[in-house]
Amino acid sequence: MRPAPFEYVAPSTVEEALQQVEQHGDEAKLLAGGQSLVPLLNFRFAAPTVLIDLNAIEGLGSMSVGDELVVDAMVRQRDVETADDVQAALPVLGETLGHVGHVAIRSRGTIAGSVAHADPAAELPALLLALDGTVVATGPAGSREIAARDFFVSIFTTALEPDEMITSVRIPCAPGGAAVEEVARRHGDFALAGAVAQVETDPNGTISGARLALFGVDATPVRADAAEELLIGENPEDAAVLEAAGRAAADGVSPVDDAQVPASYKKRITGVVARRAVARAAARSKSA
């Protein structure tokens, strides 16, 4: 099919974009990379009468690496993936991006767009949540920061106000090791179940810090708080420890049947991806 007709505007500044948003209200959608939105338009699952194209806005194209990775709203996923300094500071991001669609998708897709779209099966929201990232949202009154834990409200629903847009995303370059695990029918597909883990180990190999987020198995990405607590002080090479963490992670999510697999499968695979992600993150922490 093809999209329903719409008016097209291409503002040159964030201010102009926000004016367009205010003028058109919920008749309008913002267009960033388009890799999530345009399929919805093509299938007429969404039919905005105004499309506000953000691609002409200057000043939204920078990224920088320090204690945090700061990525402006229109930075392309592929550019983040291929940046050597990002790979060195936050290797799990490159690994995660490798699971996001395909090279051609990542040529136009943006980090901020994936976060704003908040597909429950998407990888980047889970990464942001696992690493306690921050979303910078800008509206008519100025900018505010929203912690990842407060950002993902429900399926395709975020804490952004209707008159706000994301202008940048920040991800801490966490110590230790991190890993992403995903089960999907085809490489690059949305996850049937996935996990992002970040683990710190002390010199004798015991877990001193653990973060774990699951995706594809609930209405939003989910931090596995119970699994994280259980891991502290434990040996990550102990199969029983990993088993327990996997069970705790699975207990903490409420998947529903989807078109591909039943909820029971998602529950079970949650445990599997959680275990594997934690094990690999811990191994990377030890060799870091």
Added chain:
Amino acid sequence: MSGPIEVTLVVNGNPSTAQVEPRTSLADCLRHELRLTGTHIGCEQGACGACTVRVDGRLTRACLMFAVQAEGASIETVEGMAEDPEHLHPIQEAFREEHGLQCGFCTPALLLTSQQLLEENPDPSEEEIRDYLSGNICRCTGYNGIVAAVQHAARTMRETNER
């Protein structure tokens, strides 16, 4: 603006003008307005890869971009790959020799994708090839001929560059 709009794209080095609506995809503009039907439409959601072109050098799903967004951009399609009908691009030659195509529906996109792959990585491993091409679905070949074609093209192009 709600259209019709005039857009100018540089396609395979040639400036081309077309009348489009805002909702006209780059794929439809190339196919219907510019009569370049080598770019194919499969899924309309970016998953199959058949619509892949290069925009300002970057692989892009033409079904997920609007023609108006490509104003002024440099677009490469499969029609620009061969010097002339007698002289195919080495990647096209390799696909022919290694039987990397049957019906040909996925092929234009695979040729362009392979081209960007080999620019980024002139000596890819089989795993790297399969990973890079995983965004292009082929119903006919079972992929082994495609992989062989890319390996063949990589060899040929490396040898040419080394001379």
